[in-house]
Amino acid sequence: MIEPRILEVRTKILKKNDELARQMRSEFMEAGVLVVNLVSSPGTGKTSLLRETLSRFVDSGSAVAAIVGDLETDNDARRLAESGAPVRQIMTHGCCHLEADMVQEHLDGWQLFGLEYLFIENVGNLVCPTSWDLGESVRVALLSVTEGEDKPLKYPGLFNTSDVAVITKMDLAEACEFDRQSALDNIQAVRPGMQVIETSAKSGSGIEEWIGILRQKRNQLMTTVDSAGS
Amino acid sequence: MHELSIANSLVENAAEHAAQAGAARVTAITLRIGALSCVHESALRFSFELVTKDTLLEGADLKIVEVPVAIFCEECQREVTLPGIQRFRCPVCDTPGADIRQGRELDLESIEVVEQHAEVS
Secondary structure (H helix, E strand, O other): OOOOEEEEEEEEOOHHHHHHHHHHHHHHHHHOOEEEEEEOOOOOOHHHHHHHHHHHHHHOOOOEEEEEEEOOOOHHHHHHHOOOOOEEEEEOOOOOOOOHHHHHHHOOOOOOOOOOEEEEEOOOOOOHHHHOOOOOOEEEEEEEOOOOOOHHHHOHHHHHHOOEEEEEOHHHOOOOOOOHHHHHHHHHHHOOOOEEEEOOOOOOOOHHHHHHHHHHHHHHHHHHHHHHHO | OOHHHHHHHHHHHHHHHHHHOOEEEEEEEEEEEEOOOOOOHHHHHHHHHHHHOOOOOOOOEEEEEEEOOEEEEOOOOEEEEOOOOOOOEOOOOOOEOOOEEEOOOEEEEEEEEEEHHHHHO
8 A cells, every 4th residue: 555645736726827917917017008907796887987988098098908808798898899999808608707818818919018008897796806817907896886885795805806996886876875984984894995986987977086096007007117127 | 606717727736746746646635725715615626526527636635724814913013813804904903904914825735646656456
């Protein structure tokens, strides 16, 4: 009888994804592209917020592009393309989240240099996308006023790994009896110090603030790249 | 169910290490799973059984070590373990803390293998 042997391997289970994401992030940074990964439940309004965001960036002359993930259909890509920005659809055919290699494949042929912002709209899901790094600089968790103020407590994993929280559909807050303070408290409970923006893609409220934050994040990224290069 | 993707990566990863070591079979595998990693244990076990079929990991015992969240408390100047994942405040002094020191693990810790010649019995 031969005794089994124990090998201490100590590696990340998602090592391959992590390594690819790291490589992509450095390419994005070098090209000066701020990559934003938008994550929320289905129906929170990622596409509406993103369409509005892309339109405003396009109108102001900024170079933006978007990649959108869904299980099936290219409906979201068509909606987003109305903004005038280049958009590509990833159809995951059943996969509940995006992975770094899916994003990389869909970047094929796009020139990163010259691009300022790249948005990745993840598959609508508040659990599964959490563990997959897509090479983004900013991860944004979205929460709509129709979903319940305790969503951050129910899905702490995602909120905790995000950099910014966006509350959407603020135009419906009153009709839904949205308890704003409770939602803000719950976000801070699972991610102390998190930046929160309240928006409505319909009325346009909060959108300029949101865009301002993205511009600021890109400026920070450029400063980091410049100081690393000099 | 993202546990299926995790199980796939896990098996790929473990099989690579086993092959490098010249192992014939993997008999057990130990993971460290953080409380914040959003992994459902029974879904992972189900997926693991599914994806290990006809591989050298088939029948391997899956051991899961759960890792609680620990944050560094600025006030207490030390690492503190949290009882849950809904409230990121020091359990001693109640100061909020975002400096996470553990709890996001999704790690393959070790594999137990039997060598090539052990198969001959």
